[in-house]
Amino acid sequence: MTNDQQQPDPLPSPPRSASEPPALTGSPFDSDTFTSATFVTVGRGPHLALAVVWLLTRAGMLLLLARDDLGIGGVGREVALYQHWYGKFADGTFPPGDVTWQYPPGAGLVIMSPGILPWLSYFQAFVTLTLLADVLVTLALARADSARLTHGAWIWVCGLPLLLHLPLARYDVQATALAVLALLALGARSTAGHQLGGALAGIGAMVKVWPALALIGTPRGRTTREAWTAAAVTALALLATLALFFSDSLGFLRQQGSRGIQIESLCGTALAVARATAVWPGRVEFRYGAFEYVGPYVSTLGHLALLLTVIAFGWLLLWRLQARRWTPATPLDATLAAVLLFTVTSRVISPQYLIWLLGLAAVCLTSRDTVMRPVALLLLPAAALSSLAYPVLYDEVVLGTPTGVAVMVLRNALLLAAALLAARRLWTSTAGAPPAE
Numbered sequence: 389m390t391n392d393q394q395q396p397d398p399l400p401s402p403p404r405s406a407s408e409p410p411a412l413t414g415s416p417f418d419s420d421t422f423t424s425a426t427f428v429t430v431g432r433g434p435h436l437a438l439a440v441v442w443l444l445t446r447a448g449m450l451l452l453l454a455r456d457d458l459g460i461g462g463v464g465r466e467v468a469l470y471q472h473w474y475g476k477f478a479d480g481t482f483p484p485g486d487v488t489w490q491y492p493p494g495a496g497l498v499i500m501s502p503g504i505l506p507w508l509s510y511f512q513a514f515v516t517l518t519l520l521a522d523v524l525v526t527l528a529l530a531r532a533d534s535a536r537l538t539h540g541a542w543i544w545v546c547g548l549p550l551l552l553h554l555p556l557a558r559y560d561v562q563a564t565a566l567a568v569l570a571l572l573a574l575g576a577r578s579t580a581g582h583q584l585g586g587a588l589a590g591i592g593a594m595v596k597v598w599p600a601l602a603l604i605g606t607p608r609g610r611t612t613r614e615a616w617t618a619a620a621v622t623a624l625a626l627l628a629t630l631a632l633f634f635s636d637s638l639g640f641l642r643q644q645g646s647r648g649i650q651i652e653s654l655c656g657t658a659l660a661v662a663r664a665t666a667v668w669p670g671r672v673e674f675r676y677g678a679f680e681y682v683g684p685y686v687s688t689l690g691h692l693a694l695l696l697t698v699i700a701f702g703w704l705l706l707w708r709l710q711a712r713r714w715t716p717a718t719p720l721d722a723t724l725a726a727v728l729l730f731t732v733t734s735r736v737i738s739p740q741y742l743i744w745l746l747g748l749a750a751v752c753l754t755s756r757d758t759v760m761r762p763v764a765l766l767l768l769p770a771a772a773l774s775s776l777a778y779p780v781l782y783d784e785v786v787l788g789t790p791t792g793v794a795v796m797v798l799r800n801a802l803l804l805a806a807a808l809l810a811a812r813r814l815w816t817s818t819a820g821a822p823p824a825e
Contacts, residue, residue, distance in 0.1 A: 435530060438541055442526055443595070445549040449801060452553035455516070459779035464511070464557045469512040470499050481635045488677035490647070493630045494594025498559045515556050518555040521565040522548070522555070525747060532572050532754035539753035543764055549737065550771040552779070559595075560740040565746035566592035567599035571720055574606060574615055582611050593619070594626045598727055598744060604704060605722025609715045621817030641718040648690060650681040650736040651778065651785060654804065655689045656681055657796045664793050672786055678736065678788055696733035704729070717755035718818055724748040724760055725790050725810035732807045735799070739774040745806075746771060759813040766806040773799035 456464050469488065476483045479502050483489040502513030529541040548555055553560050566588050574585035585602070593598025603619055608610045649655045651672060659681045662668035670683020681684075704726055711718075727748055731741055749764035777785050777795045784792030 399761050406475060415636045417579075418535040436529060438526070438545060442523075442545050445545065446522070449499060449549055449553045449556055449765060450515070453556050456553070458552065459781040461779060463552075463554055463779055466557050467511050467514050470559070473501070474510060475498050477634065480633070484812075485634075487675075490676070492594050492597055494591060494626055494633070495596065496630060496760065498562050514559075518556050518559070520563050521562045525561070525565045525568050527748075528569055528572055529750055529754060532575075532751070540750040541723060541754075542749035543753055543768075544746060547750070547768055547771055548743070550768065551742055551746075552775045554739055554775065555641060555743050555779070558743070560743040563592060563599060566595060567602050567653065567723070567744070568747050568751050570602040571723060571748075572600065572754075574602070574611070574719055575716060577724070579610075579614055581806065582606075582614035583618040586615035587622040590619035590622035591626060594623050594630075598730065601730070602719075602723050603725040604726045605719035609719070647676055647735055648682070648695070650685050650738070651681060652733055652739070652800075653693070653737045653801050654732055655693050655735065655801045656794075659683075659686070659689070660788050660793045663788050664790065672788070678738070683770035690735055693733055693735045695796065697730060700726075700729040700733050706818055710815075713818050714759040715755075717752065717757035717759070718814075720752045720755060721758055721760050721810070721814050721817070722747070724752050725807070725814045726761075728803070728807035728810050732800075732804050738804070739778045742767070742771045742774045742821060759817045760810060763806050763810045763813070766802050766809070770799055770802040770806065773802065 395476035430756060452458060452466055456513070467473050473486075473489065473496075476486075477496055482493065482496060490494070501517055502508070502510050504515035505516060508516065526541055526545055529544055531542050548561075570585045570592060572585075573581050573588060576585075577580070589599055589602040592602070600619065600623075603612075603615055606615050649659065651660065659668055659670060663670060663681075668683065668717050670686065672679050672683050673682045674680075675682075704722075706739065707722075727744055731745070732735060745767050749760065752758040752760040753764055773795055777792070777799060781792055783794055786792070
């Protein structure tokens with residue numbers, strides 16, 4: 389069957405009878421025992437518990453943000469930069485010549501959104517809207533879990549605070565909300581659901597690029613045509629509208645193309661180890677809004693990172709061509725694997741990238757058919773180490789002390805392991821040899 393031939397959308401897994409014993413597999417993460425024993429079944433009690441945990445953790449995050457003195461401090465300064473850009477948008481232009489503006493034009497809508505709450509300061513309005521996006525993700529995940537268990541909602545609610553107060557001072561929660569809602573909408577067996585999912589992915593692509601990967605795993609045939617068409621039309625319409633009302637809407641491309649090797653990336657960690665062992669004589673400089681390495685071989689490593697990104701993209705295309713088995717979880721699993729691959733091959737791995745990965749892991753765990761449970765578990769310590777690296781020990785990371793280097797090596801080793809494991813499990817579950825009868 390060719391790619392252009394229509395294939396039926398995946399059918400949901402048949403329900404398990406009450407007397408049927410739980411399936412046993414080679415991994416506890418794949419067994420129904422893990423699924424049913426890890427969390428209590430959905431009902432009023434678990435939903436109430438989820439709400440209480442959300443309130444307590446978010447209160448703690450707000451308290452940390454109000455103090456903003458943990459480690460290097462100043463996590464909330466990013467919102468002040470957003471406010472500066474807000475003033476530029478009020479003048480009818482994207483930030484002209486600002487090397488720190490490296491975002492697609494749709495990001496301007498998020499930056500301008502605090503204006504809808506004029507009775508609050510910009511900072512207060514931004515944090516309020518971020519919390520509302522967080523609530524929306526939590527409710528969507530809890531609803532998706534309602535016929536099963538609350539894995540996804542719990543991973544999100546308990547995982548996000550591992551990043552401390554950082555999520556409240558970045559607009560990545562909003563971008564993650566678009567991707568999560570897109571994936572959940574794509575799971576509907578209706579044209580309207582596919583089109584809504586595609587439209588949300590298209591908007592997400594204009595806000596932060598990566599949410600477009602929510603479409604990488606759509607089943608071939610009607611679902612792909614409907615979702616991809618809606619995404620393209622929505623993205624182009626949004627781009628044209630912003631270009632009509634604001635000047636220099638594509639200026640971010642100049643800044644993004646000039647980025648070097650950021651100290652928290654995998655290539656940056658390699659340079660940090662080489663620098664700590666006196667093998668490499670480079671240094672750290674603050675460039676393009678981040679700390680980057682400067683010195684011999686940095687340009688070569690940057691080109692290598694771009695090549696690895698291209699290879700990752702090629703692997704995803706090959707997977708899509710070779711995939712033969714689709715389950716309701718395949719689009720979710722494929723998105724998480726794709727974002728992980730692009731994350732570990734990037735020249736930049738900012739701590740807020742973990743927000744994306746936690747959101748995608750959470751949406752994967754709303755499906756019993758997911759193969760990403762062990763990947764999701766790897767992301768939890770990776771998130772905790774990310775907050776340890778920034779803001780808690782960021783001075784040591786910048787200076788390249790043994791402690792700072794060790795934290796980055798551990799965090800990036802977990803991300804690399806998660807990416808490779810996700811790619812392997814996606815391939816074997818969909819494109820590998822079918823299981824023996």
